[in-house]
Amino acid sequence: MRLFSITEENLYINNLIHVMKNSLPGPKHLQVNGRHSDAFVYILTGSCTYCFDDGIEFTANAGDVLYLAHHAVYTMDVHSDSYDHIFCDFEFCQETPRHSALLSLESSHHMEQLFEKLLFHFTTVSPGFSYRMHICAV
Numbered sequence: 001m002r003l004f005s006i007t008e009e010n011l012y013i014n015n016l017i018h019v020m021k022n023s024l025p026g027p028k029h030l031q032v033n034g035r036h037s038d039a040f041v042y043i044l045t046g047s048c049t050y051c052f053d054d055g056i057e058f059t060a061n062a063g064d065v066l067y068l069a070h071h072a073v074y075t076m077d078v079h080s081d082s083y084d085h086i087f088c089d090f091e092f093c094q095e096t097p098r099h100s101a102l103l104s105l106e107s108s109h110h111m112e113q114l115f116e117k118l119l120f121h122f123t124t125v126s127p128g129f130s131y132r133m134h135i136c137a138v
Contacts, residue, residue: 017089019122026078037089039068042115046080058102069100086115
């Protein structure tokens with residue numbers, strides 16, 4: 001099965017499932033046996049190495065954004081005392097299988113503000129809202 005890159009396609013989010021701020025105490029090793037949805041994750045503090053069953057491996061640090069593909073199988077090794085992050089689970093309109101990836105950013109401060117606004121809107125303004133969002137290739 002051919003996997004596509006999230007940065008090489010114009011994608012649309014069909015349904016935003018959940019937005020949450022989370023903290024994992026570390027050091028810790030976790031196994032994920034298949035994600036229930038796609039997800040974007042913004043790292044607030046700490047460091048964690050992700051190792052995927054398709055051979056992709058990267059370390060996410062504070063200020064990074066990563067994309068976790070639907071059905072991805074991976075391990076997480078938290079290296080710091082705490083690994084704080086905001087994640088949003090969602091569904092793309094397209095069913096094309098994709099690679100998980102660490103995304104490069106021009107401004108991590110801008111991205112943190114965007115995730116905080118997303119979290120605020122999801123949890124206080126309109127819990128459970130669903131909308132269409134366009135994701136442009138970077």
